[in-house]
Amino acid sequence: MDPRLVILSRGPQLYSTKRxxxxxxxxxxxxxxxDPLALTVVVDENEGKIFHKGWQVECEAIIPRIGYxxxxxxxxxxxxxxxxxxxxxxxxxxxxxxxxxxxAFQMMSAGNIPVPITAQVVSWEDTNRAIxxxxxxxxxxxxxxxxxxxxVFLAHTDQHARQLVYQMLERGMRPLVQEYIEExxxxxxxxxxxxxxxxxxxxxSSIGDEFRSNFHLGGTxxxxxxxxxxxxxxxxxxxxxxxxxxxxxxxxxxxxxxVLEVNSSPGLEGIEKASGENIAAAVSERLNDxxxxxxxxxxxxxxGDLNIRSDDSSKVSEY
Ligand SMILES: Nc1ncnc2c1ncn2[C@@H]1O[C@H](COP(=O)(O)OP(=O)(O)O)[C@@H](O)[C@H]1O
Ligand SMILES: [Mg+2]
Numbered sequence: 001m002d003p004r005l006v007i008l009s010r011g012p013q014l015y016s017t018k019r020x021x022x023x024x025x026x027x028x029x030x031x032x033x034x035d036p037l038a039l040t041v042v043v044d045e046n047e048g049k050i051f052h053k054g055w056q057v058e059c060e061a062i063i064p065r066i067g068y069x070x071x072x073x074x075x076x077x078x079x080x081x082x083x084x085x086x087x088x089x090x091x092x093x094x095x096x097x098x099x100x101x102x103x104a105f106q107m108m109s110a111g112n113i114p115v116p117i118t119a120q121v122v123s124w125e126d127t128n129r130a131i132x133x134x135x136x137x138x139x140x141x142x143x144x145x146x147x148x149x150x151x152v153f154l155a156h157t158d159q160h161a162r163q164l165v166y167q168m169l170e171r172g173m174r175p176l177v178q179e180y181i182e183e184x185x186x187x188x189x190x191x192x193x194x195x196x197x198x199x200x201x202x203x204x205s206s207i208g209d210e211f212r213s214n215f216h217l218g219g220t221x222x223x224x225x226x227x228x229x230x231x232x233x234x235x236x237x238x239x240x241x242x243x244x245x246x247x248x249x250x251x252x253x254x255x256x257x258x259v260l261e262v263n264s265s266p267g268l269e270g271i272e273k274a275s276g277e278n279i280a281a282a283v284s285e286r287l288n289d290x291x292x293x294x295x296x297x298x299x300x301x302x303x304g305d306l307n308i309r310s311d312d313s314s315k316v317s318e319y
Contacts, residue, residue, distance in 0.1 A: 003291055004059035005029040008036040008077065010067055015269040019280035020063055027284035029061070036066060036074045047083040060294070061087035061287055063245070064095065065265045068147050071099050087290045089283065090264050094242040098264040101176060102144050104241060111240040113233055114258045116251070117179040120144075127165045128158070130177040137161055138182070144174035147263075149214035154180060181258065184251040188213045188260060189226060191234035191248045192271055192279055195286035198231045200277035202270065215267070221274040230257050237262050245283060247271075 005024050009017040012033040021031045034052055042049045050057045062081050066074030079092040097103050105115050119130035131139055141164040143151030151173065155161035161177065168175040186206035192199050203224040204213040213219045230250060237259045238246035247266025250257045268279050 002028055002030040003061065005031045005287065006057060006059045006062045006081075007031065007033045007065060008039075008062060008074065009033055009065040010035050010037065010070070011065075014065075016265075016267055016280075017065060019268050019272070020065075020283060023278070023280035024284045024287060027281070027288055029284065029287065032059075036064070036077045037070060039077050041077065041080045043080075047085070048080055050077070050080055050084075059086060060291060061089065063089040063283070066095060067265070068099070068145070071095070087287060087294060089244045089287065089290075091242055091244075094244075095264045097241045098243065098246070098262045100144055101142070101146075101261065102174070104262055107240050108237055108259055108262075111236065113237050113240065114256060116140075116181060116253075116258050116260065119177045121165050121169070121175045121177060124162075124166055124169060127162050127177070130165075131158055131161050134177050134179040138180045140178040140180050141165055141168070142176050142178060143168055144176055148216035149212035152212055154211045181251045181253045183254055185211050186213055187252075189224060189230065189250045189252065189257075190221075190266070190271060191226065191230065191250065192266060192277075193234055193238040193243070193246045193248060194279065194282045195244055195289065196235055196239060197282075198226075198234060199279050199282040200271050200275040201226050201230075202274040204270075215270050221270045223274050223276065233257050233259060244286065 007017055007020055011017055017033060021033060024031050038052060040051045064074060064078045075092045075095055082088055082092060097107060102120055105118050108115050117134045119133045121127055121130045131137060137158050138154060138156045139161055141153045141155055141161055153164050155164055165175045188204055189201060190204055191201045201224055202221045204215060204219045204221050206213045206219045210217060215221060234248040237248045241262050243264055247263035248259060249261040251260050272279050
């Protein structure tokens with residue numbers, strides 16, 4: 001029987017989902033795309049069960065493609081799959097860490113990965129101190145959770161920075177104040193890491209005066225060659241967060257590469273087209289490698305920096 005892969009995705013028609021399914025099928029997997037919100041979990045004294053419309057879901061591997069708006073529910077489904085001793089191509093812990101910019105920065109900085117100076121603000125009284133700690137304005141104010149550049153702002157004056165912070169606090173968001181890397185205004189480098197190897201990279205550039213380079217804001221992408229230093233940092237960032245598949249965003253600063261963000265469900269369209277690399281095929285090759293390891297008698301879920309996964313959920317609360 002062919003090994004079975006479940007891609008957890010709410011968008012079966014999305015480019016990334018389709019490409020992952022297509023290449024996994026070519027590599028010998030029987031693939032199903034299931035909406036994580038349509039799955040139900042039964043917890044029992046054993047490893048528990050997962051159902052889809054009343055049918056039990058059984059598989060040898062999953063690739064979670066969990067959207068931001070459903071992170072909590074998606075992560076709880078992934079956690080249940082982890083108990084089944086299968087291949088998890090991004091663990092619940094990895095996804096959780098990457099979705100919280102503060103946790104990700106803390107873990108990376110503890111692992112000596114260079115990151116921009118970033119200050120958390122929990123109440124308005126902290127704002128002036130936070131601005132000073134990152135070197136004053138201009139500075140970046142961003143929400144701890146967020147994607148596609150929607151919660152990221154450039155403040156040119158202290159007054160504007162304070163106003164942005166207050167607005168976020170009022171809305172129950174968790175603001176971060178960050179040093180502005182002026183020399184990389186409007187551009188960054190996205191590196192795709194799969195199974196501890198760099199499989200593709202691209203440069204993203206914004207249009208006009210926009211300082212955010214996000215593709216979703218109309219930015220453009222182009223092929224780029226990166227130095228071994230950039231590659232090493234991207235691989236380490238993915239490894240520290242425990243991600244099998246990671247889109248690592250780096251800024252080119254005067255003091256060298258800085259990791260800005262690590263994405264656990266990176267989009268494949270822009271980067272496959274810009275780089276000409278077959279990232280989806282690299283993912284299925286990795287699945288096959290992990291399947292061999294699983295077949296060699298390991299009875300635990302495997303994921304993250306080539307190691308057999310141990311239950312390290314305690315790490316999340318540490319950070
Ligand atoms: N500190 C910074 N200095 C310079 N540019 C930044 C900085 N922070 C963010 N940017 C720009 O804004 C974009 C979005 O920021 P990011 O933190 O990745 O948020 P999101 O998760 O919404 O993508 C980045 O890709 C980068 O181009
Ligand atoms: Mg980003």
